[in-house]
Amino acid sequence: xxxxxxxxxxxxxxxxxxxxxxxxxxxxxxxxxxxxxxxxxxxxxxxxxxxxxxxxxxxxxxxxxxxxxxxxxxxxxxxxxxxxxxxxxxxxxxxxxxxxxxxxxxxxxxxxxxxxxxxxxxxxxxxxxxxxxxxxxxxxxxxxxxxxxxxxxxxxxxxxxxxxxxxxxxxxxxxxxxxxxxxxxxxxxxxxxxxxxxxxxxxxxxxxxxxxxxxxxxxxxxxxxxxxxxxxxxxxxxxxxxxxxxxxxxxxxxxxxxxxxxxxxxxxxxxxxxxxxxxxxxxxxxxxxxxxxxxxxxxxxxxxxxx
Amino acid sequence: xxxxxxxxxxxxxxxxxxxxxxxxxxxxxxxxxxxxxxxxxxxxxxxxxxxxxxxxxxxxxxxxxxxxxxxxxxxxxxxxxxxxxxxxxxxxxxxxxxxxxxxxxxxxxxxxxxxxxxxxxxxxxxxxxxxxxxxxxxxxxxxxxxxxxxxxxxxxxxxxxxxxxxxxxxxxxxxxxxxxxxxxxxxxxxxxxxxxxxxxxxxxxxxxxxxxxxxxxxxxxxxxxxxxxxxxxxxxxxxxxxxxxxxxxxxxxxxxxxxxxxxxxxxxxxxxxxxxxxxxxxxxxxxxxxxxxxxxxxxxxxxxxxxxxxxxxx
Numbered sequence: 001x002x003x004x005x006x007x008x009x010x011x012x013x014x015x016x017x018x019x020x021x022x023x024x025x026x027x028x029x030x031x032x033x034x035x036x037x038x039x040x041x042x043x044x045x046x047x048x049x050x051x052x053x054x055x056x057x058x059x060x061x062x063x064x065x066x067x068x069x070x071x072x073x074x075x076x077x078x079x080x081x082x083x084x085x086x087x088x089x090x091x092x093x094x095x096x097x098x099x100x101x102x103x104x105x106x107x108x109x110x111x112x113x114x115x116x117x118x119x120x121x122x123x124x125x126x127x128x129x130x131x132x133x134x135x136x137x138x139x140x141x142x143x144x145x146x147x148x149x150x151x152x153x154x155x156x157x158x159x160x161x162x163x164x165x166x167x168x169x170x171x172x173x174x175x176x177x178x179x180x181x182x183x184x185x186x187x188x189x190x191x192x193x194x195x196x197x198x199x200x201x202x203x204x205x206x207x208x209x210x211x212x213x214x215x216x217x218x219x220x221x222x223x224x225x226x227x228x229x230x231x232x233x234x235x236x237x238x239x240x241x242x243x244x245x246x247x248x249x250x251x252x253x254x255x256x257x258x259x260x261x262x263x264x265x266x267x268x269x270x271x272x273x274x275x276x277x278x279x280x281x282x283x284x285x286x287x288x289x290x291x292x293x294x295x296x297x298x299x300x301x302x303x304x305x306x307x
Numbered sequence: 308x309x310x311x312x313x314x315x316x317x318x319x320x321x322x323x324x325x326x327x328x329x330x331x332x333x334x335x336x337x338x339x340x341x342x343x344x345x346x347x348x349x350x351x352x353x354x355x356x357x358x359x360x361x362x363x364x365x366x367x368x369x370x371x372x373x374x375x376x377x378x379x380x381x382x383x384x385x386x387x388x389x390x391x392x393x394x395x396x397x398x399x400x401x402x403x404x405x406x407x408x409x410x411x412x413x414x415x416x417x418x419x420x421x422x423x424x425x426x427x428x429x430x431x432x433x434x435x436x437x438x439x440x441x442x443x444x445x446x447x448x449x450x451x452x453x454x455x456x457x458x459x460x461x462x463x464x465x466x467x468x469x470x471x472x473x474x475x476x477x478x479x480x481x482x483x484x485x486x487x488x489x490x491x492x493x494x495x496x497x498x499x500x501x502x503x504x505x506x507x508x509x510x511x512x513x514x515x516x517x518x519x520x521x522x523x524x525x526x527x528x529x530x531x532x533x534x535x536x537x538x539x540x541x542x543x544x545x546x547x548x549x550x551x552x553x554x555x556x557x558x559x560x561x562x563x564x565x566x567x568x569x570x571x572x573x574x575x576x577x578x579x580x581x582x583x584x585x586x587x588x589x590x591x592x593x594x595x596x597x598x599x600x601x602x603x604x605x606x607x608x609x610x611x612x613x614x615x616x617x618x619x620x621x
């Protein structure tokens with residue numbers, strides 16, 4: 001995964017290490033560990049779904065204009081009229097956050113979706129066919145992974161102007177594809193020699209059929225579990241970049257630049273809600289994504305160690 | 308073993324070559340003319356052509372790359388056209404700040420995570436363990452910039468314990484220096500605490516079920532003595548490995564923290580150089596930071612290969 005200094009990416013590396021050491025991770029999440037995905041998963045899923053729906057239907061919902069500046073209502077706290085209050089320019093924070101979440105969610109899901117499509121298909125192919133395809137793709141993915149992603153993204157973004165949602169999505173997808181490739185390749189490898197694949201091949205199934213009807217359904221849980229972590233990492237990265245003023249340019253709201261506005265010009269002491277709400281939004285959605293990924297991982301016994 | 312290491316060395320050389328190409332090409336990705344950025348829009352076309360020649364930017368790309376890379380090998384990364392400071396000098400000033408951040412944050416992370424993990428492992432799946440484990444889960448999920456904002460809000464704005472931003476060099480005394488570095492270090496440490504806690508907790512739980520612990524208990528030793536003197540050392544390999552493996556990512560993590568708290572480390576300088584299109588500084592710093600990152604990761608990987616043969620097959 002993309003390297004961030006803290007958080008999921010670092011833990012992924014440590015998990016690899018743990019599995020290499022043979023240390024099974026004890027149950028980490030309180031909740032039922034029996035069959036099914038558990039309540040925690042479904043609550044998280046519902047939350048993420050709600051946020052996605054809010055972002056999609058933001059312009060249809062009865063929300064105020066996120067860029068409308070009402071100088072008669074500057075820095076007011078949460079009230080019935082402004083559910084989350086307003087910022088130092090009198091803009092409604094609730095609608096700024098919902099519109100701002102569009103950027104984070106689009107980049108998060110679209111870049112990982114793209115990475116999953118490209119990295120996943122190549123991984124499936126490399127894992128099943130092996131030989132030179134596998135060697136070349138494997139080496140290439142290692143080279144990209146060894147690169148400090150944050151640094152690369154910072155520098156590429158700085159020079160590839162003007163920044164747009166599409167460019168950001170592409171950059172994030174390129175950064176994310178190698179790790180998804182490796183996960184899917186490793187999982188495919190572990191299934192490629194199993195009896196049902198051999199049986200399918202002896203029965204004369206085409207490569208196409210084996211890849212998509214036999215292997216893909218088995219590889220999918222691992223892929224989705226890792227993709228969810230990927231979405232979380234992409235949201236963190238986009239947020240950090242927006243915070244630094246290196247994501248979508250102003251005045252388009254994005255969660256990171258709302259936090260940034262909340263820190264500027266003494267806003268933190270005047271009205272800490274500006275920085276608080278988007279931070280809280282990011283925190284909750286990241287916890288939800290991580291919990292979902294973790295439940296899927298435990299449920300389908302996905303091991304990071306066979307990367 | 309030697310086969311594994313030589314394969315890694317070849318990979319390392321290839322990656323560093325790749326990094327140098329990317330860093331070199333940055334100049335050519337610059338929209339517009341670098342001389343325009345240096346001289347400003349009002350200078351004559353002749354002066355611009357002269358500067359282009361002086362910078363060697365009119366030669367073919369491979370020649371330019373060769374000139375640049377051979378200079379790099381001699382330690383000459385060029386001069387900032389804004390501050391007229393050599394890039395290697397700027398890196399020499401900035402790098403200790405990154406180093407200090409990483410060291411202080413790691414000390415803090417160990418100080419917090421070890422006692423927490425010991426207490427949790429003593430009674431696994433009981434109340435304390437559940438609370439601690441769940442909250443480390445949250446700590447893993449929060450981005451550094453959110454942690455930093457919350458810390459500044461609580462400790463700098465509400466109770467004025469620390470300065471919110473800025474850096475006091477060590478020359479101004481240890482106290483002010485630590486005070487300006489502490490808040491950024493805590494922000495950086497949060498992620499590490501979560502990782503170290505989880506690693507040590509898992510290994511401690513396993514160690515505490517060993518026979519020699521039962522033996523120590525039977526001898527009537529106190530729980531605290533057993534935990535610290537008997538169980539901690541055999542359980543700390545994964546912890547140290549985790550610490551080693553995360554040095555590389557701490558290095559880039561420090562970037563975000565520096566920019567947030569305006570500490571003039573590599574990350575902060577890099578962003579400033581990007582903003583002012585000071586391309587030689589961007590090029591030099593990106594090159595050095597990327598190589599440092601890759602080399603640190605390589606060093607740690609090889610080191611742990613020596614220490615634990617089981618890592619090799621992973």
